[in-house]
Amino acid sequence: MLRYLLEKEFKQILRHRFLPRVILFMPFMMLGVLPFAANQEVKEVRVAVLDNDHSTTSRRLIEKVKGSGYFQLVALPKSHQEALQGVEAGETDIILELPRDLEKAIVQGEGSQVLLAANAVNGTRGILGSTYLSSVLHDYASELRQAGVGSAERGAYTALPTFTLQSQYQFNPHLDYKAFMVPGLMVMLLTMLTGFLPALNIVGEKETGTIEQMNVSPVRPWTLILSKLIPYWTLGLFVLMLAMGLAATLFGLTPAGGIGNILAFTLLYLLVMSGLGICVSNIAGTMQQAMFVMYFFMMLFFLMSGLFTPITSMPQWAQMLTYLNPLRYFVQAMRSIYLKGSGLMDLLPQLGALAVYALASCSLALLSYRKRS
Known part of the structure; x- marks a missing residue:
């Protein structure tokens, strides 16, 4: 059953007029433009x-x-x-x-x-x-x-x-600011694609009415949720490989650490964001509601992650809040692996935090789905 559901999801994505273009276009825009435009204020x-x-x-x-x-x-x-x-x-x-x-x-x-x-x-x-x-x-x-x-x-x-x-x-002998920003922009790219797209998936089927066919079928909830998540995990890994290729081609930036370490953190983070997107999609009644809720989370995640503004420059209360942000841990891990060559043993706190968030996010995605006749 899972095989046929996955075939259905991939066909829907590939047949979409706009979605494949966005998936390919976003990495080129974010890594080709933003590294030259982003800036950072230095304090303390x-x-x-x-x-x-x-x-x-x-x-x-x-x-x-x-x-x-x-x-x-x-x-x-x-x-x-x-x-x-x-x-x-x-x-x-x-x-x-x-x-x-x-x-x-x-x-x-x-x-x-x-x-x-x-x-x-x-x-x-x-x-x-x-x-x-x-x-x-x-x-x-x-x-x-x-x-x-x-x-x-x-x-x-x-x-x-x-x-x-x-x-x-x-770690950055030529003081190239792009070397600092590119790993963070990869995180931002994965967050937007694997967060927003799953959030619009189930709620889109609600609006078109196809979700009713799924609800009356003998498909188990965990099978349906898994069929929704696997395609976006695959897309996330594809986009990551594309972004790493662009970083090497445009900026000559390759990871100082192992690519396997990057993949390990990426897989956990994809579980976090796609699970959150499915959870929002399960709860929202329309695509507009899902978009507003995801924008709310995304803005908080980006601003409180250290992606643009250093966490150490934030007030103490804001620094404490960043520990609740899964994006913080992935940004730290990507920059440490890319620039310092850190290994999994060096990043155990970040790895453990993402594992906890991944478990919680996927559990909420499963528990929030209810079949309705």
């Missing part, structure tokens, strides 16, 4: 300061960074490796490493090298944060010069202090 750049000098000069510099209004001091690591762990975990945006004998070198009029290591998964955030921090360092150097020369008890500086910056951009 998270800085970890590795102070190897522990002098009055270094402490004043740290206080100046904290008081600038652009930065949030999140850690004072004891080693460069410990600082990099914060970057790899996504908890730190920039590492500021102050060398030993910083104050001594400045007092003697020698130059001093300061290291900036930026998390460049978000290239815009990395380069703007580095620029802001460089400005703070140069301002501090000017303040030291204005302190004057000749006061031995104050440890006066004999020359203009200078800082030589060596920047390292992790």
